[in-house]
Amino acid sequence: xxxxxxxxxxxxxxxxxxxxEQQGLLQPERAAxxxxxxxxxxVTKVRNIQLLLSNGFTAQDVRDFLPCLDDGDVSxxxxxxxxxxxxxxxxxxxxxxxxxxxxxxxxxxQALSGNPTPQQPGTVARRHPAYTRTARG
Amino acid sequence: xxxxxxxxxxxxxxxxxxxxEQQGLLQPERAAxxxxxxxxxxVTKVRNIQLLLSNGFTAQDVRDFLPCLDDGDVSxxxxxxxxxxxxxxxxxxxxxxxxxxxxxxxxxxQALSGNPTPQQPGTVARRHPAYTRTARG
DNA sequence: CTAAAGGCTGACCTGGGCGTCAAGGTCAAA
DNA sequence: TTTGACCTTGACGCCCAGGTCAGCCTTTAG
Numbered sequence: 001x002x003x004x005x006x007x008x009x010x011x012x013x014x015x016x017x018x019x020x021e022q023q024g025l026l027q028p029e030r031a032a033x034x035x036x037x038x039x040x041x042x043v044t045k046v047r048n049i050q051l052l053l054s055n056g057f058t059a060q061d062v063r064d065f066l067p068c069l070d071d072g073d074v075s076x077x078x079x080x081x082x083x084x085x086x087x088x089x090x091x092x093x094x095x096x097x098x099x100x101x102x103x104x105x106x107x108x109x110q111a112l113s114g115n116p117t118p119q120q121p122g123t124v125a126r127r128h129p130a131y132t133r134t135a136r137g
Numbered sequence: 138x139x140x141x142x143x144x145x146x147x148x149x150x151x152x153x154x155x156x157x158e159q160q161g162l163l164q165p166e167r168a169a170x171x172x173x174x175x176x177x178x179x180v181t182k183v184r185n186i187q188l189l190l191s192n193g194f195t196a197q198d199v200r201d202f203l204p205c206l207d208d209g210d211v212s213x214x215x216x217x218x219x220x221x222x223x224x225x226x227x228x229x230x231x232x233x234x235x236x237x238x239x240x241x242x243x244x245x246x247q248a249l250s251g252n253p254t255p256q257q258p259g260t261v262a263r264r265h266p267a268y269t270r271t272a273r274g
Numbered sequence: 275c276t277a278a279a280g281g282c283t284g285a286c287c288t289g290g291g292c293g294t295c296a297a298g299g300t301c302a303a304a
Numbered sequence: 305t306t307t308g309a310c311c312t313t314g315a316c317g318c319c320c321a322g323g324t325c326a327g328c329c330t331t332t333a334g
Contacts, residue, residue, distance in 0.1 A: 004280060014281090019322055033330060035281055051237050056193035058320075065245070087245050094242040098235055100188050105231040108202070108224050141310065151311095156292060170300060172311055195290070 001038040003028075010046035017046065023059040025049050025066060055097070065090055138175040140165075147183035154183065160196040162186050162203060192234070202227055 007014045020026045021036075026045070028036040045066070052062050064086050144151045157163045158173075163182070165173040182203070189199050201223050 002281075013322080015322060015324085018283095023321095033281080034283095035330085048241065051241065053321075054193050055234055055238060056191050065241075084249060087249060091242055091245045091249070094238050094245070097192060098238050098242065101192060101231050101235050101238070104185065104188065104202075105228055105235065108228050108231070112221060112224060112228070139311075150292080152292060152294085155313095160291090170311080171313095172300080190291075197290095 001040065001042065003036045003038070006038045006042055006046065009043045010050070012046055012050050016050075020046070020049055020059075023063070025059060025062055061090075138177065138179065140173045140175070143175045143179055143183065146180045147187070149183060149187050153187075157183070157186055157196070160200070162196060162199055198227075 001009075003014050003017055007017055010017075017026065017036075021028065026038075026042065026049075028038045028042070031037050049062055049066075052065060053059070057065075067086075138146075140151050140154055144154055147154075154163065154173075158165065163175075163179065163186075165175045165179070168174050186199055186203075189202060190196070194202075204223075
């Protein structure tokens with residue numbers, strides 16, 4: 001799979017793919033002519049990278065994520081126990097971000113329904129109802 | 138409340154507060170000496186702004202959020218019906234972001250538990266269990 | 275053979291969210 | 305009155321995630 005195909009398949013630009021590689025997030029093979037060669041799993045991987053980057057994580061953060069998410073193949077995990085701690089921390093970060101966004105969402109929904117905010121001022125709602133809706137619908 | 142106090146109270150820098158104002162996210166009063174004057178609700182507002190910015194939204198995005206979240210006072214909402222549509226769109230964006238992050242979190246948890254991924258390749262998990270954990274909890 | 279399409283590296287540019295001076299005004303305490 | 309903390313605007317700088325252009329090589333189509 002050449003870089004242009006991967007770009008189209010994963011919805012990012014060729015430039016972004018080269019950037020991700022430069023940041024150590026991708027390590028494609030090289031053909032004899034110097035062209036980058038990606039396998040099919042790279043599509044998932046790139047989507048996950050983009051997903052994290054567009055949610056406020058940095059390339060450095062993503063580096064911490066990927067060792068155990070490599071190419072979306074979770075079965076690789078037992079081979080990388082040293083990063084368990086790092087992954088656990090990342091899960092906590094995600095929990096926090098999710099809770100924050102859910103709180104904002106709840107406030108917007110309250111706003112739309114015209115209800116007052118049942119919370120003490122000084123911060124955004126912390127304890128919120130379970131997340132039940134599915135994306136896009 | 139002066140800008141330095143607000144900065145300490147809300148956990149951002151003075152520079153950031155001036156930047157938010159420049160971006161149209163804050164409109165403090167001005168004292169006779171030219172000093173910015175904030176009221177207590179600005180603390181919540183600033184925290185919300187920072188929260189959104191650190192989650193991958195731009196100042197422009199935040200501008201769309203704030204008309205109905207002003208100072209965290211949701212009771213102001215009925216006064217701004219024209220932005221209902223914009224807020225609704227933002228809720229959808231939040232739902233999507235939350236779902237994405239929850240999917241990543243689920244994959245990390247699967248990785249930690251060593252389970253295989255029960256999903257078709259090509260994208261991150263889309264339908265995920267309800268969000269049940271509380272932040273830092 | 276030639277043109278078009280795609281790939282390569284290197285390098286400079288951009289926009290967003292600030293950090294960091296610079297030069298100066300204001301205010302409370304000593 | 306002087307010091308020091310805090311405020312003002314303005315301007316330049318930085319990092320990050322790429323965009324864009326230049327100059328060149330490779331592969332496929334006609």
